[in-house]
Amino acid sequence: MQHYWFEGPWTFTLPIKVNTANNRTISVNDVNEAGIGLESVTVTPFEIHINEVYLNHDKADYFPVVLDAQGKYIDAAFLPVADHDISRITVYLCDYLEYMDELKGLKYEDGFKELLEERAVYKKEVLLE
Template sequence: MTVTLSEIYCNETALYLSMMIESEEVFPPVREQNGKPVIDILRSDISFSYREDFLSQGNYLDGKFLNSRTYVGILRINLEETKWNGEKADASIQIPENFTMSLKIHEITGHLPEDFTGKVPEKAACCEKDWKFRGEWDFTVEVTKDNTKTVTKELALTDENGMGICSVTKTPFEISLNLYDPEARYAAVVLDAEGNPLSPGGFVGSEGEYAIGEQDISTIYVYVCDAAEYMDELKGYYWSDTYKEQKKTKTFKELLDERALYQQAVQFDK
């Protein structure tokens, strides 16, 4: 199995690596979540020239298969909420403009479909719910911080107590919301320019992070809904088996336009 890094992007909060994984054999079956294969890099060593005691919490890929032997995805490494030696990162730690990152991958994991009953290739260690390819894939790369591709826009999607969505930030790889909802009253929803929900994909971090992938985010539609109403009634409308037929009468966006507490369209340059 060959791993290739093709693109690197870093801002003040995260580092993104475009990664291609090529297998000599056909990949074993992989479960999908939100329409994307669930492949993780849970065992890796990461260090930076400005801070070597980085504690990796496990990293999840967001991507797709190009064919049965090739997977491409984005590895996101959170720099803002990173824990150092088990403690929350010191706010005084500044990310330099240029630094070196060392990445050693020990294991690539794929999660099997829930109804899978077959066999996986002998080279893949198989557990009850996943398969693993073990090895040593080592990289040392030079990183240059670039904030010019990060855009933040203030939003007016808060209640009288200031709870809701305060702003939205776009990078080349994700949309993230600045949420303030200590009482868990609300649910945030983001649709792309075509009215399709953005997916959290494989990114992990704070609530309100969405992978862009190949979706059109020249315009996004941001909604704040009552949390209970969204979970009990609205969310299932889009994900139901009958949505293709239902949207002929009412799209998910039209439903949210009617039922959301707050909403706002946000435009970004293509």
């Protein structure tokens, strides 16, 4: 593999405007007895972003998992909406180590939703229509 470098005074101007007209935020404001929950869900034409709540907990100890209306796993940090029915989503907050060690490898298997139902420390269904 060969690499090329071009030296020079590089400056770029990209005329990009962010259009937030079709973005919406659904306030959830739900916390369970352990202080773990969901503040809001923001939906854009391209992705979903969830805003979790961890009162007296470290966010790094938990992992969010989102399933679409069909129970299909949505994969990514900012959840892409392409190829998903996002009329409603279900948000699960799982113990990070348990998710990484035991659940993550099963995310595309039958029965994954049932495992989340049993093991998640928090669950909330959110209507996005």
